[in-house]
Amino acid sequence: MTDSENRAYTTHDSALLLLPWHVNGSLDDEQRKMVDSHLAVCLTCRSELNNQHRITQIVQSRDATSVRADIGFAKLRRRIQPEHRTLFSRVRDWSYSKLSAPAWVWASGVAVAASVFMALPLLHDPGGPATVPGEFRTLSADNGNLDFHANSLRLVFSAGIEDEIRQDILRMVNPVAVTAPSSRGVLTVQVPDGELASALALLRDRKEVRLAEPVFSATETAGSN
């Protein structure tokens, strides 16, 4: 092989190896010119260039996996700033760490019993949705002069949602306080003042949330006439 042939072969090898970066446009001017001048005289490399374009299209058309950035950031922020944890998670963690299993079961039993006891008067009051401070309110109900709690909302998750996801979703709205779920799975969440609308929008955007609505107080007897 002559020197000239050797040089040509070396140029061919170099150009061939650089083609992926020629295609993605990242080569500097000198390299690009070298590859371009070789492409002008090399059928093999021109064919390979077309292949490289196809590979680029194939790779770029592959679906990217999406993980929710907001959930991930909430987790990381909790790791960086432990004080950023919500009241809900602190109470939960304290409960798990401080109460032995029998005590936890006992406490749950007491809570259920207390809920049943407090619900008994409602069973004897047929006043309907406008007079009973229920958890849900239908659009057709006469809402009368309901008070609007500017920073509380009621939240119901879809069935089967993992606890970790529930916590992440709750963290998204920076809750000030979260009540334990009712027997119907309704949480009452207090958010910072002025953030109710954005919290509702965030929650309603999540497929894991079945219901998110502002809390209305129905202590008056509006609509009972």
Place this chain on the structure above:
Amino acid sequence: MVKTQTISGAVAETEDEQDALLLSRIERREMTAFESLYKRYHGKLSRFVVSTLGRTDLADEIINDVMYVVWEKAASYDHQCRPSTWIFGIAYNKARKHFRSAGQPRMESLSDFDADAETTDSHHHWLERLERDDLCASILALLSPEHRAVIELTYFYGMHYREIGQIMGCPENTVKTRMFHARRHMATLAQSEPGTH
């Protein structure tokens, strides 16, 4: 492109300048800057980690490990490379810990290079097979993590091989040979895939 105003009044116009500005604010422990950078990189890192490892279940954990390092070590960014190179380098190192032993690369060198074998692979019919997305995914899954990383950083992120070398902590020629071998493996796998002929 959205321009970012610095405290001193300068305007960060390029993505690199914006990233560098965010890193300097993170160095001052500004959580809002960290959240911005996190959201800028979450999608990119997610794709890179999933593509390199061939697993989706670890993405969330690795991304947060990466960004935790960014939060802790922002001051160590020395501006010798692009911010994205620095962050992807951290991601690659985190992902490496999860490489399966079966995926460890063998030693490669340019002496393996055989132009004839490379350019006459059955007249590139394998590319037509590769265009089937399910086959493409299964073939990429059979490559080593290093090969997948080179493919992803080149074809999807459009990075120069020098930058890829910085991310992967290897010489530039190693990046070129990994690409060469990745291409050859893909061709071989596509041709040998049952039911594709």
